[in-house]
Amino acid sequence: MDHANTIVHPPIAWALAVVVSLGADWLYPLPFVPSSVPGLWLGAAVFAAGFVTAIWAITTIRRAGTRVETNKPTTTIVADGPYRLTRNPIYVGMFLGQIGLAVAVNSLWFFAALVPFYLVIRYGVVAREETYLERKFGNAYLGYRSKVRRWL
Numbered sequence: 001m002d003h004a005n006t007i008v009h010p011p012i013a014w015a016l017a018v019v020v021s022l023g024a025d026w027l028y029p030l031p032f033v034p035s036s037v038p039g040l041w042l043g044a045a046v047f048a049a050g051f052v053t054a055i056w057a058i059t060t061i062r063r064a065g066t067r068v069e070t071n072k073p074t075t076t077i078v079a080d081g082p083y084r085l086t087r088n089p090i091y092v093g094m095f096l097g098q099i100g101l102a103v104a105v106n107s108l109w110f111f112a113a114l115v116p117f118y119l120v121i122r123y124g125v126v127a128r129e130e131t132y133l134e135r136k137f138g139n140a141y142l143g144y145r146s147k148v149r150r151w152l
Helices: 010-027 039-063 089-105 108-137 139-147
Strands: none
Touching: 010 089, 010 108, 039 089, 089 108, 108 139
């Protein structure tokens, strides 16, 4: 099996966190942004930062000639672009997107959903990706991992 064998495709986990947050907010709103703060604009800016980070990372992976999908083989270690700063820029982008949505729609539920989303990504996706990359690339991956942090 030449792939990471993750428990879920990360975009599905992110979409589920967003849908659950929206549903919980609809049933029991939990606002937190003071009315004096332009939450929609601030949240949109944070969401945009996350979106740009994820797109930059995806573009960098594709230019390197490897796959973004966790159920496809990885052909090389990508260590440039956003991958110089974090080993997981797409997931960092997803986290920022979720935070941006929390502020934009003024709902603590989006922050609450970050906890299970993080746990699924960290242990059901990233841990499996790391094991796969170490098994496939050995010292090349270990060297990269020793220089670049998992998150930020």
